[in-house]
Amino acid sequence: MKTDLPFEPVARPEGVRHVTISFDGRDYDLPEGANLAAALLSLGERRFRATPVSGAPRGPFCMMGACFDCLVDIDGVTCQACMTEIREGMVILPARGRGQRP
Amino acid sequence: MTRCDLAIIGAGPAGLAAAAEAAGLGLSVVLLDEQPRPGGQIYRDVDRAGRLRGRILGADYLHGASLTGAVRAPGVTHIEQAKVWNLTVEGEVTYTRGEETAQISAKRLLLATGALERPMPLPGWTLPGVMTAGAGQILLKQSGLVARRAVLVGSGPLLYLVAVQMVRAGAPPLALVETPGGLGRALGALPQALRGWRTLMKGTGLLRELRRAGVRRYRRARDITIEGEGAATGLRFSAGGAQFIACDTVLLHHGVVPNVQISRALRLDHRWEAGQACFAPVLDAWGRSSAEAVFIAGDGAGIAGAKAAEYAGRVSAAEIARDLGRITQDERDRRSAGSRRALDAERAVRPFLDLAFPPAAEALAPADDTIVCRCEEVTGGDVRKTIRQGCLGPNQMKAFNRAGMGPCQGRYCGLTVTQILSQATGADPEATGYYRLRPPIKPVTLSEVAQLSEHQNPGADSKESRS
Numbered sequence: 011m012k013t014d015l016p017f018e019p020v021a022r023p024e025g026v027r028h029v030t031i032s033f034d035g036r037d038y039d040l041p042e043g044a045n046l047a048a049a050l051l052s053l054g055e056r057r058f059r060a061t062p063v064s065g066a067p068r069g070p071f072c073m074m075g076a077c078f079d080c081l082v083d084i085d086g087v088t089c090q091a092c093m094t095e096i097r098e099g100m101v102i103l104p105a106r107g108r109g110q111r112p
Numbered sequence: 113m114t115r116c117d118l119a120i121i122g123a124g125p126a127g128l129a130a131a132a133e134a135a136g137l138g139l140s141v142v143l144l145d146e147q148p149r150p151g152g153q154i155y156r157d158v159d160r161a162g163r164l165r166g167r168i169l170g171a172d173y174l175h176g177a178s179l180t181g182a183v184r185a186p187g188v189t190h191i192e193q194a195k196v197w198n199l200t201v202e203g204e205v206t207y208t209r210g211e212e213t214a215q216i217s218a219k220r221l222l223l224a225t226g227a228l229e230r231p232m233p234l235p236g237w238t239l240p241g242v243m244t245a246g247a248g249q250i251l252l253k254q255s256g257l258v259a260r261r262a263v264l265v266g267s268g269p270l271l272y273l274v275a276v277q278m279v280r281a282g283a284p285p286l287a288l289v290e291t292p293g294g295l296g297r298a299l300g301a302l303p304q305a306l307r308g309w310r311t312l313m314k315g316t317g318l319l320r321e322l323r324r325a326g327v328r329r330y331r332r333a334r335d336i337t338i339e340g341e342g343a344a345t346g347l348r349f350s351a352g353g354a355q356f357i358a359c360d361t362v363l364l365h366h367g368v369v370p371n372v373q374i375s376r377a378l379r380l381d382h383r384w385e386a387g388q389a390c391f392a393p394v395l396d397a398w399g400r401s402s403a404e405a406v407f408i409a410g411d412g413a414g415i416a417g418a419k420a421a422e423y424a425g426r427v428s429a430a431e432i433a434r435d436l437g438r439i440t441q442d443e444r445d446r447r448s449a450g451s452r453r454a455l456d457a458e459r460a461v462r463p464f465l466d467l468a469f470p471p472a473a474e475a476l477a478p479a480d481d482t483i484v485c486r487c488e489e490v491t492g493g494d495v496r497k498t499i500r501q502g503c504l505g506p507n508q509m510k511a512f513n514r515a516g517m518g519p520c521q522g523r524y525c526g527l528t529v530t531q532i533l534s535q536a537t538g539a540d541p542e543a544t545g546y547y548r549l550r551p552p553i554k555p556v557t558l559s560e561v562a563q564l565s566e567h568q569n570p571g572a573d574s575k576e577s578r579s
């Protein structure tokens with residue numbers, strides 16, 4: 011584990027199947043079912059989206075589904091990374107839009 | 113459509129305790145929650161994380177494991193990972209789970225959606241690397257992650273608790289930067305608070321642990337700015353002179369406030385709670401709102417903490433059972449007497465805590481160039497400008513600058529906007545009012561809405577898939 015990352019694991023989960031996902035063009039092996047926002051943060055990813063107004067970078071703020079700053083596009087659908095569990099083969103891009111409203 | 117006696121929104125302490133109590137009294141209960149596992153934010157993932165990290169998170173957290181069994185109780189249907197996006201005062205609940213949208217029709221509703229962190233608009237608070245202290249704690253509880261070069265900023269017991277948990281996890285925060293407190297004024301409320309002496313003792317225990325660990329504390333910090341290009345790289349403030357701390361993570365906290373998204377969307381009556389500087393729904397002693405069939409328990413009813421939430425959940429459940437004719441008034445009173453006493457004791461300590469740990473003044477009156485509405489990037493100055501243009505209330509203001517109209521629907525700017533407008537116009541916050549919220553209370557896609565008109569019975573499906 012690199013030591014310059016902003017977050018460190020307290021304990022490494024054991025016996026969990028790892029799956030491959032890609033975020034912003036980078037491939038990662040991550041534990042299946044883990045919280046996506048937390049997993050990306052643990053890899054040093056901090057910029058999850060750019061705001062639709064000024065393009066400013068944003069990352070997870072509340073980790074409880076309330077702030078929408080962790081929005082990412084997963085296989086073409088805008089989702090909150092902090093409310094998403096990792097699944098095999100996810101292709102994730104930083105979100106550009108505002109999140110879906112009817 | 114699934115029918116039941118009681119639908120509960122939120123599987124934290126209030127929702128779990130209410131579900132167990134109501135099912136025990138013979139009610140059919142549907143418990144909906146956004147998370148995959150029960151516990152709410154305070155007991156997030158307690159069944160798993162308690163085993164792995166119990167020593168770090170502490171006994172108060174582990175207590176949550178005594179509540180989570182409610183999801184398996186006979187009579188309780190737990191629908192996890194459910195995004196509830198529409199409700200009516202008649203007890204209809206619409207939610208989406210995975211691809212499926214479904215509806216429930218309940219005789220009574222109990223909202224147990226807890227608290228949100230009080231918005232803390234400081235310069236730089238939108239930078240990646242800045243999070244709420246609660247978010248830092250959720251990362252630790254659910255994912256076993258701890259920020260390694262972090263500064264904690266603000267005030268309140270949660271700030272101390274998070275700091276202690278980081279110490280125990282082997283990554284003490286670089287510093288605790290505390291905004292001005294009100295211990296002097298709080299002393300007047302101390303005699304009453306002694307009824308909740310256990311809570312107070314815990315607080316002093318946390319401070320002792322921080323001292324032993326050598327965590328640096330800055331008191332009465334002002335002029336706080338988070339610096340960084342593209343991500344947070346440091347915190348600048350004044351506390352006995354100018355200070356700068358280089359860091360990767362800034363955890364903000366100056367109290368929590370009731371999450372009123374649903375109670376507002378249902379048009380329930382609310383009032384301004386001056387002592388807690390927030391709006392709370394108007395409720396009777398049993399948690400019944402201004403709509404007969406809708407009850408609210410836990411921090412969403414007014415901030416009183418996790419133990420109080422648990423007691424309040426049981427109290428509401430007993431009254432709902434009486435209301436539906438399952439028990440007599442005498443039985444209700446007997447059953448809930450202990451919980452009501454315990455609830456009073458928990459609430460007694462609050463005025464002291466509210467006075468001792470007031471919100472940070474500079475975040476209640478953010479500077480003109482500080483972003484207030486994170487979603488639409490509206491600044492304090494933008495809000496003030498609308499007043500000069502003749503705007504008086506938060507709803508009128510939306511048309512000027514889109515504040516509160518982004519996906520978070522005002523969760524992290526609503527209180528700030530009310531306060532800025534109230535400061536500028538001289539009208540009190542109650543008269544100034546709050547955003548008028550409309551369903552959907554969470555963003556939904558067109559296909560999720562469209563499913564409602566299709567001929568199917570997805571509610572029954574999700575019920576079966578649980579058993």
Ligand code: FES
Nearest residue numbers: 073077078080092
């Ligand atoms: S971090 Fe706030 S919604 Fe995901």
